[in-house]
Amino acid sequence: MMFKGRVGGISDDGLGMLKVGGRKFYVPFAYPGDVVQVWKAKRRFGRRIALDFEVIDESPLRHGARCPHFGTCGGCLWQGLKYKEQLRLKAKIFERITGVKAEIKSSPKIWGFRNVSNFIVITSGIGLKGYGNPLGVVNLRECPVFSKRTQGYLRALRGFLKETGLRPWNPREKSGEIHYLQIREGKFTGEVMVTLIAHVKPSNEILKAFNDHFSQADSIYWSLKVDGRDDPRGEAGLIAGKPYIRERVKDVTYFLHPNSFFQTNSYALPLLLKAVEGSTDGERVLDLYSGVGTFGVWLAKRGFKVEGVELNPFAVGMANRNAELNGVDSIFRVGKAEETPIRDYDTVIVDPPRKGLKEAAELLVKSGVEKVIYVSCNPKAFKLDYERHLKGVYHIDGAILIDMFPHTPHVEAVVELVKKE
Numbered sequence: 001m002m003f004k005g006r007v008g009g010i011s012d013d014g015l016g017m018l019k020v021g022g023r024k025f026y027v028p029f030a031y032p033g034d035v036v037q038v039w040k041a042k043r044r045f046g047r048r049i050a051l052d053f054e055v056i057d058e059s060p061l062r063h064g065a066r067c068p069h070f071g072t073c074g075g076c077l078w079q080g081l082k083y084k085e086q087l088r089l090k091a092k093i094f095e096r097i098t099g100v101k102a103e104i105k106s107s108p109k110i111w112g113f114r115n116v117s118n119f120i121v122i123t124s125g126i127g128l129k130g131y132g133n134p135l136g137v138v139n140l141r142e143c144p145v146f147s148k149r150t151q152g153y154l155r156a157l158r159g160f161l162k163e164t165g166l167r168p169w170n171p172r173e174k175s176g177e178i179h180y181l182q183i184r185e186g187k188f189t190g191e192v193m194v195t196l197i198a199h200v201k202p203s204n205e206i207l208k209a210f211n212d213h214f215s216q217a218d219s220i221y222w223s224l225k226v227d228g229r230d231d232p233r234g235e236a237g238l239i240a241g242k243p244y245i246r247e248r249v250k251d252v253t254y255f256l257h258p259n260s261f262f263q264t265n266s267y268a269l270p271l272l273l274k275a276v277e278g279s280t281d282g283e284r285v286l287d288l289y290s291g292v293g294t295f296g297v298w299l300a301k302r303g304f305k306v307e308g309v310e311l312n313p314f315a316v317g318m319a320n321r322n323a324e325l326n327g328v329d330s331i332f333r334v335g336k337a338e339e340t341p342i343r344d345y346d347t348v349i350v351d352p353p354r355k356g357l358k359e360a361a362e363l364l365v366k367s368g369v370e371k372v373i374y375v376s377c378n379p380k381a382f383k384l385d386y387e388r389h390l391k392g393v394y395h396i397d398g399a400i401l402i403d404m405f406p407h408t409p410h411v412e413a414v415v416e417l418v419k420k421e
């Protein structure tokens, strides 16, 4: 069976939408205006996703992708789209989902901007996950959104595996020793942290070999993974160099550690921080879901009195360390957002995980606080929180989108909520 037609729109998750007769197809790596021929599709969560297809006439919105892995790698669905079109479509999707029209700010750099990469190491290859194939991998040669040094990192890893005989993880059999290689680069400090996520404790010889292969790094960790889950998380132990590397964002320096979340685009981060700062009113600020203190420390440096609350004790330790490093006296403590009494703050910043605020939204509604800044990379979760809870008390006073994630359909939103009269 073959279906042919012109892509008429883009789905909320960035797939080209094609209607042929009564059928609707969702086509990855295809954009409005492309003429596409689909030979094979598969139903997934109620949608027909094109599996075998060809773009036979290219949309004027396209340009050549820089990466040789574009079209198979799951990292960059939109690399074939001109950057200005990416921005336009992100704002359009955000408005369609939330009903909010917002200006979008472009990322100052669209290549080499990511400060972290998690390379999966499995029997079928070493690299990044393939699009739509959770068990597959794209055997990576380069990654232009991450670093010019990608090839060197991967060469060092391959050399290490060859020398030690350690085996890549086998996801089907759940066997093997090495599962991920995480690299973090401080883009403004030049510092590099290398973490190997492994299922075995290393011998001294193995540690020495790993150090030798990554001798250029400033910080080297071995992270022991005790579960078979497919994520780059383990118990990280320093094996050489410094325990932290640093990233500098304008006048603020942040420590980075293998186990702590940090915003992935160092170049667009000042735009995000300035958008939050520009919306912050008064003096007393609560940074809820504060992570390593990214917003809180920045604001404290500008004279705001900041308290932060965060679930992850490790991140809280990092946040307090970041406050000290920058000479500010903001305080971060461990707590659940949904159990945090909110009073006497002029502004509350919330930056919840992808699932949104859930119960914490009710606390905000009861708090009486005048200004809430909702930071979100998931417009659907924001929409739900707003419609179900916040709308009764707050109106939307404005929103800014920051493109933290070039070449993907994702965007970071900073939404300003002001208490209704």
Ligand SMILES: C[S@@+](CC[C@H](N)C(=O)[O-])C[C@H]1O[C@@H](n2cnc3c(N)ncnc32)[C@H](O)[C@@H]1O
Residues within 6 Å of the ligand: 261, 262, 263, 288, 289, 290, 291, 292, 293, 294, 295, 309, 310, 311, 312, 315, 335, 336, 337, 338, 351, 352, 353, 354
């Ligand atoms: C999207 S990250 C934001 C971190 C920080 N604002 C930043 O920009 O680096 C969300 C944070 O919420 C934390 N978190 C998740 N559930 C939480 C909860 N119920 N209460 C407080 N913090 C929570 C996570 O540990 C994570 O650090």
